[in-house]
Amino acid sequence: MEFTKRILITGGAGFIGSHLVRLFVNKYPNYLIVNFDKLTYAGNLENLSDVDQKSNYRFFKGDICSPEDIQKAFEEYEISDVIHLAAESHVDRSISGPMEFVKTNVIGTVNLLERARGAWSEGEHVFHHVSTDEVYGSLGETGLFEESTAYDPRSPYSASKASSDHFVNAYFHTYGLPVKLSNCSNNYGSHHFPEKLIPLMIHNIQNNQPLPVYGKGENIRDWLWVVDHARAIDTIFHEGRLGESYNVGGLNEWTNIELVRFLCRLMDEKLGREKGESEKLITFVKDRAGHDMRYAIDASKIEKELGWKPSVTFEEGLSKTVDWYLNNQGWLEKVTSGAYQEYYQKMYS
Ligand code: NAD
Ligand code: TYD
Numbered sequence: 001m002e003f004t005k006r007i008l009i010t011g012g013a014g015f016i017g018s019h020l021v022r023l024f025v026n027k028y029p030n031y032l033i034v035n036f037d038k039l040t041y042a043g044n045l046e047n048l049s050d051v052d053q054k055s056n057y058r059f060f061k062g063d064i065c066s067p068e069d070i071q072k073a074f075e076e077y078e079i080s081d082v083i084h085l086a087a088e089s090h091v092d093r094s095i096s097g098p099m100e101f102v103k104t105n106v107i108g109t110v111n112l113l114e115r116a117r118g119a120w121s122e123g124e125h126v127f128h129h130v131s132t133d134e135v136y137g138s139l140g141e142t143g144l145f146e147e148s149t150a151y152d153p154r155s156p157y158s159a160s161k162a163s164s165d166h167f168v169n170a171y172f173h174t175y176g177l178p179v180k181l182s183n184c185s186n187n188y189g190s191h192h193f194p195e196k197l198i199p200l201m202i203h204n205i206q207n208n209q210p211l212p213v214y215g216k217g218e219n220i221r222d223w224l225w226v227v228d229h230a231r232a233i234d235t236i237f238h239e240g241r242l243g244e245s246y247n248v249g250g251l252n253e254w255t256n257i258e259l260v261r262f263l264c265r266l267m268d269e270k271l272g273r274e275k276g277e278s279e280k281l282i283t284f285v286k287d288r289a290g291h292d293m294r295y296a297i298d299a300s301k302i303e304k305e306l307g308w309k310p311s312v313t314f315e316e317g318l319s320k321t322v323d324w325y326l327n328n329q330g331w332l333e334k335v336t337s338g339a340y341q342e343y344y345q346k347m348y349s
Contacts, residue, residue, distance in 0.1 A: 001030075001055070001056075003030060003031055003032040003056065004030045004031060005028075005030075005031045005032070005080050005081055006031070006032040006034065006077050006078050006079050006080045006081070007024065007031055007032065007033055007034065007079070007080070007081045007082070007083060008034050008036050008073060008074070008077070008079045008081070008082045008083075009021055009024070009033060009034065009035055009036065009082075009083045009085065010036045010037065010064055010082070010083070010084045010085055010086035010112065011036075011037055011043070011084075011085035011086030011087060012033075012035030012036065012037050012048070012059075012085070013035060013037040013039055013043035013044055013045050013047060013048065013059075014037070014042050014043050014044075014047075014085065014086070014089070014193075015042070015047075015089075015187070015189075015191055015192045015193060015226065016085055016130070016187055016226055016229060016230065017035070017037070017085040017086070018044075018047035018048050018191055019189065019191070019226045019227055019229070019230040020083065020085065020230045020233055020234075021033055021035050021048060021051065021057070022048065022050070022051050022230075023227075023230045023231070023234060024234070025051045025054050025056055025057045026051065026054075027234070028056070029054075029055075029056055030056075031056060032056050032058065032077060033056055033057050033058070034058045034059075034060055034073060034077045034079065035048070035057070035058070035059050035060065036060045036062050036064075036069075036070075036073050036086070037059070037060075037061065037062070037086065038061070038062065038063045038064070038086070039061060040088075041193075041339055041340075042089065042090075042193050044191070044335065045059065046331065046334075047191045058077065060072075060073045060076070060077075063108075064086050064104065064108030064109070064111055064112055065103055065104060065107055065108050065111065066111070067111050067114070067115065070111055070112060070115045071115060074115050074119050079119065080120075080123070080124075080125055081125055081126045081127070081128075081237075082112060082116055082126075082127045082128065083128045083130065083233065083237060084109065084112055084127070084128065084129050084130060085130045086104070086108065087104055087105050087108075087160075087161070087164075088100050088101045088104045088105060088157070088160075089157070090157065090195050090196065091134075091155045091157045091158075091288070092195070092288065092347060093157075093195070094155055094156035094157035094160070095155065095156060095288070095289055095290075096346075098156035098160075101156050101157055101160040102156075102160055104160075105157075105160035105161055105163070105164050106160050106163045106164055106167070109129070109164040109167055109168065110164075110167050112127075113127065113167060113168065113171045113177065116177060117171060117175050117177055120177075120178075124178075125178050126178055126179075126180060126237060126242075127168070127171075127177055127178060127179045127180070128179075128180045128181075128182070128233065128236065128237045128240075129164065129165065129168040129179060129180070129181045129182075130182055130184070130233060131161050131164065131165050131181055131182065131183045131184075131245075132158065132161050132183060132184060133145050133183050133184060133185045133222070133247065133249065133295050133297050134153065134154075134155065134157065134158035134161065134292065134295065135151050135152075135153050135158055135161055135162040135165055135183060136149045136150075136151060136152060136153075136183075136295075137151075137152030137153060137154055137158075137292065138152075138154060138292035138293045138294060138295070139293065139294040139295065139296055140293070140294065141294070143296075144296050144297060144298035145183075145247060145249075145295070145296065145297050145298060146247065146298045146301075147183075147244075147245050147246070147247055147301055151165070151166075154290050154292055155290055155292070158292075165181060165183075165245075168181055169181070169243075172242070172243045173243075178242050179242065179243060180236055180237065180240045180241075180242060180243075180244060180245075180246075181244070181245035181246070182232065182233060182236050182240075182245065182246045182247075182248050183245060183246070183247050183248065183297075184224065184229050184232070184247075184248040184249065184297075185221070185222040185223065185224050185248065185249035185250060185295060185296075185297045186221045186222065186223050186224065186295070187223075187224055187225070187226040187229050188223055188224075188225065188226065188317065188318065188321055189225055189226030189227060189317065189320075189321050189324075190226075190320075190321060190324035190325070190328070191331070192226070192321075193335060194332065194335065194336060194340070195340075195343065197221075197256065197259070197260075198223075198259075198263070198318075198321070199325070199332075200212075201260055201263050202263065202267070202321075202322060202325045203325070203332055203336065204281065205263065205264060205267045205271075205278045205281065206267070206271070206325070206326070206332075208281065209281065210281055210282075210283040211260055211264075211278075211281045211282045211283060212283055212285040212348055213256055213257055213260055213282055213283065213284050213285065214256070214284075214285060214286070214287045214288050214291060215284070215286075215287035215288075215291060216257070216284065217255060217256045217257025217258075217260065217284065218255050218256070218257065218293075219255065219256050219291055219292070219293055219294065220253050220254065220255050220256075220293065220294040220295065220296065221253070221254060221256070221259075221294075221295055222249045222250055222251070222252055222253050222295055222296045222297050223250055223252050223254060223259070223314060224248065224249055224250035224252065224310060225250070225310065225311075225312050225314075225317035225320075225321075227311070227312075228250070228310045228311055228312065228317075229248060231308065231311065232246070232248040232302060232308050235302070235306045235307075235308045236302065236306065239306050240302075240305075240306060241305075246301055246302040246305075246306070247297045247298060247299050247301060247302065248297065248299055248302060248308075249296070249297025249298075249299045250297075250299075250310050250314065251297075251299065251310075252310075252314050253294075253296050254314075257282075260282060261279060261282075262318070263278075263318070263322070264278035264279045264281075264282070265278075265279075266318060266319060266322055267322060270322055270323070270326060271326075285348070
């Protein structure tokens with residue numbers, strides 16, 4: 001079969017990447033989808049067991065820090081487009097070890113940009129860089145992040161993502177590389193590694209372990225269902241303007257403590273526990289260093305220009321998410337064995 005596009009999706013074995021790969025492989029049988037992933041602790045090929053036999057899917061085990069790996073994948077599959085998600089993605093890990101974030105998120109991104117610049121001299125191409133709203137810093141009680149909000153990253157993670165965004169924009173202005181960017185709020189959904197708030201709490205509620213809420217739990221995040229983020233990337237990749245960035249979010253702000261309480265109530269119901277039982281597990285712990293107070297996205301550009309909006313309410317999305325974890329205990333058990341135990345001890349003991 002002659003494929004009309006040959007897309008390299010980096011980080012396709014991770015949380016958001018696997019949802020994007022699934023969407024593209026199923027929706028676009030005429031595209032070749034190459035999942036380029038190093039399979040770090042956060043990458044798991046089982047996330048794709050329902051699509052990995054499809055004829056338009058390939059897996060390439062590679063490291064974006066290696067220009068040779070990238071060149072090999074570009075040549076082997078004649079890559080026409082890139083959707084770049086591979087990254088170190090956890091703020092707490094970036095605080096204990098920032099260098100890995102500089103290597104993967106900054107140098108890895110520049111390696112990819114360099115290869116795309118070298119390979120794409122003619123024809124139509126897109127380099128879509130997937131980034132975060134955390135590059136904008138921290139909001140007070142009011143206001144929303146707009147595309148024009150000045151970058152003000154505060155954590156090593158957000159600083160590395162901000163730097164990668166700047167390189168992507170620099171390649172557009174300097175070399176005319178056909179880039180697009182998206183900056184999304186916090187995602188939740190199935191296949192989410194339980195180092196992040198929602199899957200960690202689901203795992204601990206299920207196992208009757210303490211629920212570690214940082215500080216007073218007053219920090220606010222804007223939550224979006226991961227499938228809606230994948231839909232947004234699809235829309236921007238196909239219809240967004242070159243050189244533009246699009247904010248993606250759910251208009252769905254929650255303080256951490258309210259969110260954890262809501263999850264407790266939902267899981268009490270689903271697990272047949274008495275009302276209020278899981279909430280007893282809530283434990284306030286030492287706050288994260290430099291903890292950003294509030295993130296909230298103004299998504300009116302993508303809504304007005306490209307017609308995207310979230311497809312589910314938070315209540316629906318969270319209920320589906322909890323169901324997935326309860327029905328896929330094996331997945332959680334596997335990813336929380338071994339190195340996860342060491343990580344958990346180090347962070348929470
Ligand atoms: P994740 O940590 O779940 O997955 C990252 C993936 O990248 C893993 O499969 C990992 O194996 C792979 N990877 C890491 N280093 C690599 C390297 N050197 N070479 C090749 N592959 C490598 O991350 P996620 O939550 O799915 O996030 C994906 C992207 O979306 C990231 O760029 C992140 O900054 C961005 N983002 C995430 C969120 C969120 O809420 N999770 C929100 C907005 C933006
Ligand atoms: P996280 O899922 O790590 O995402 P991010 O830091 O990128 O927003 O954390 C979401 C919020 O939850 C953040 O304010 C930190 C807080 N948090 C806790 O209170 N306890 C935890 O154990 C974790 C992992 C996060």
